[in-house]
Amino acid sequence: MSEEVRSRSRSGSLYRTGTAYSSQIRGEIRGKLHAETIVVGGGVIGCAIAYELASQGKEVILVERSRIAGGTSCAAAGMLASDSEEFHSPVLTKLAHESKALLHQQTEHISALSGIDIGLQQHGFITPFRQENEMNNYRDKRSGDLTTEHVWWDRSILQHRAPWISEEAHGALYRPSESEVLPVNLARAYARAAQTLGAKVIEGVQNVRLNVDANRVQGVDTSIGMMTCKHVIIAAGLQGGELIKQAGLNLPVLPVKGEIAAVRFADHDTGYRPDKTVYADNVYIVPKANGEVWIGATSLPGRSDHIVTVKGIQQLLASAASWVPGIGQAQYLRAWAGVRPSTPDGLPYIGACESIPGLYTAFGHYRNGILLSAITGRLMANLIGGHTSEELGIEELCPERLSRKEIMQ
Template identity: 60%
Template sequence: MVQRGPSQPEEVIDSSCEQDKFKRLPLSETLTKKPETFHAETIIVGGGVIGCAIAFELASRGQEVLLVEQSEIASGASCAAAGMLAADSEDFAHPLMAQAAYDSRELLHKHKEQISALTGMDLGLRRNGFITPFRSYGDLSKYKDKRNTTSGVQQLWWDRSTVQREALWLNRDTYGAYYRSLESEVLPVSLTRAYARSAEMMGARILEGVQDVQLIVDKHGVQGIKTAKGEMCCKHIIIAAGLHGEQLMHQVGVVLPSSPVKGEMLAVRFTTDQAGGRPDRTVYAEDVYIVPKANGEVWIGATSLPGRKDHSVSANSMQRLLGAASYWVPGIKEADFVRAWAGIRPSTPDGLPYIGKCEGISGLYAAYGHFRNGILLSAITGRWIADMVEGKSAEEIGIEAFSPERLNRKGVMS
């Protein structure tokens, strides 16, 4: 059956880790209070991984924060992701992206400890390392020629015999592979919910099912939001609404475009007899990625379809992904099919996320457009937005390259 996103399997979460017991505010009770009850220094619009990471960071600094989500926590792109934290394997053209990715991956490991101590929740975060395999010397040369990021990547070269020794489950004809031992992966829905839950435990308020959000600004800047549930006032509004961020910004005349890039994925499960054929590290190949997850499944992805916003999954895409995946990991042919899903990545015209203050409207911030690396960049985005809410400038943090108005300044948008 095709689903909107990978359900987070119950068995990965042990009964003590409270995933099921993620307590949302009792909406009926909370929303009967007078609108003026809803005051917070900072309101975050959007409960994906980015909004929840920001709520976590602000709450951990003792800031007063309210997050509003139109649907449920982790119901957008964050529930469709593969959860790879591919800081060394992604080929970032911009040096700030490369640095941010590296820092964020390490910060996520620190957050894991903090979240676990606070809530007992298991994020399925593991540092199992990624393998980028090649069929031939020619493929390796082409890969090296194309790559932007050549320095600072933590990797080892494995020749054929090392591959055969270290990854028994990988195609025996593999010419060689890069092995990146620091690479990690996480269960994205668990991460998002854990950020939200931890934020709540540190005093943040999380409201789901809040629709029709209208930003209220005047000549002094941000005043609050109007919603179908009432008005809520604040000093800072952070738009972390993924693909819908653009529409919200439009309400107040700010133009920060983003466009959809659909991705399809599927999950398989190895049977007990095939235990030796199951990958124990992520395969990050040119044509497919294969990610063994903490829940026992192996996730295979992903297609990239610019301009598509629908959640259908095509047989053709599944055939292509399974073909590529079973070339690298032949055991996949015998594995059980579990499910397939599609999600929509929020991309921007220059491929960089919008993270920072919106010039001209005091108190308004953007945190969206993380395209194919929002899970990876969640932790650092939370840290930077919290720094700015506390008064630091983008220059001081060194992230002017992600400034929301950069495209206007460069004349990309007229």
């Protein structure tokens, strides 16, 4: 994080604790550990929520145990693949399209407030095929998802529009409206914009525990003291399930590890560098605004470590080079791993915990946290503002839905 992001904003504040936390920091926040809403979790979801609440003039404190975008958000590829992704739920499909549109609308505003470029690019996604029958099968399978905007390219058009693609490609589906961002920049831009609008963002807050009495949530106890509030929103990704257990609720979170690699093409190799995202069945190749090309991602259910394996990266690079041969000549930069928070039914926990007034959740977004960040922030702000899940059309995402199913069974 840059020094600009660390500094105090015009209205809000970012505080860093850890070893640097001392009487000076304590003095800054003494007597200010109260807000209408406390958001727990400084990933892209929590930061988007803080931004939306602050935009509506709400008093909000965002607490993060390490650093902003230090968890799953820093390991995402940043694709806004609302058309390319296969959603098994109509509500997720709807929210994905709304979220992408909303994020495009927000970009100028959050960039102006934060001074951070989120790296938004809209060059479209290509889904390539090696054989005609593969292309036809995909066309039949996804026929209900395709619109007149989507374009089928035969081999000659594909080679003309994407000369860097493998000559073995038979054709491709081009989705021109698909876009992507730099995920860490997006999370930090949300956080900084929220600060500028008056929110307090506190990093390095350890030992967060929910303070719940017989009637409702009262706040959170933390390593820097008690924070009181009217609403608590748990947006802590993988840690969300553990935090919510403190209130006696069981919202399972299933870890799914993924590995990503980054390469860079030399300036004279521009003809071999992809200028559109390749969204294939076994790999995605994403040219980023910072000049890098990101290649991902492995999927390892049940794994929660951050070890980058040789096997995983070899598979990714081999798959990527089979579609974009020039990758074999690119400069290898680095590789990293992250853990995505999934749920048993594949739906995120978004909404109010009806059994505990004042307690809300927004976690379990699996591989679509970046894509769904904007709409999740808007939904949570609307819930805090008094709307119901039914009014917002998200009752299917109710946090306590799995418990209800168990009771009904």
